[in-house]
Amino acid sequence: MTILDMLDWDADRDDGRPGSPWFNGLADSLGRRQVEWLAEVGGVERLDDGPSWVLLSWIEAAATQVVRTRSRSMLDTAVFGMSLLTKSDLDWRDVSLVGSLVRRGALLAGLPYEASVTDVCARAGELGELAAPRLMRMDAATTPTHVESGAGERFAFERLPPDFDVDELERWLEGESG
Known part of the structure; x- marks a missing residue:
């Protein structure tokens, strides 16, 4: 089992929300085993899309946890996760939406x-060097894809439903629409 296996997430077993066993386990691993994460991610040419999307989803949930706990270590862990995504093929616009939630959080x-970006990226070596300028440019406003709800322990960044029919778009992309 490799450290990247931590990004195997089964929605049927765990909802992935802050406080869930999977969320907490990944947070602990990203926070305490950064050398191992850097070695393994640094050793691959690109992070596969599946694990990259899972990590991005975890970071999205972590942005909510940053607000709920007011924890610098949770912020640092989310920023570290963002630095790992420099090895992914994800569109940086998607990554930026989540990164803005972290900054807003x-x-x-x-x-x-x-200060978190500076500290974390300094420890993340080459990946940190790539990530730092991008992370510093993140907007601190809530993205148009999310709303803020609740307060304290009930605070959450909630994703807004798309304002288009997803199934119709998929049919169109597959050339089934006339």
């Missing part, structure tokens, strides 16, 4: 986002 929690 830090702002709402009163945490030093820029």
Whole structure:
């Protein structure tokens, strides 16, 4: 079993929300085993799309947890996860939407986002060097894809439903629409 196996997530077993066993286990691993993560991710040419999307989803949930806990370590862990995504083929616009939630979460929690990026990226070596300029440019506003709801322990960044028919778009993309 490799460290990247931590990104195997089964939605039928765990909802992936903050506080769930999978969420907490990945948070602990990303926070405590950074050398191993850097070695393994640094050793692959590209992170596969599946694990990349799972990591991005975890970071999205972590943005909510940053606000709920006001934890610098949770912020640092989310920023570290973002640095790993420099090895993915994900469209950086998608990554930026989630990155903006992390920055917004830090702002709402009163945490030093820029200091976190500087510290984490300095420890993340080559991946950190690639990630730092991108992370520093993240917007601190809630993205148009999400809304903020609740307060304290009930705070959440909630994803808005798309304003288009997903099934119709898929049919169109597959050339089935006339």
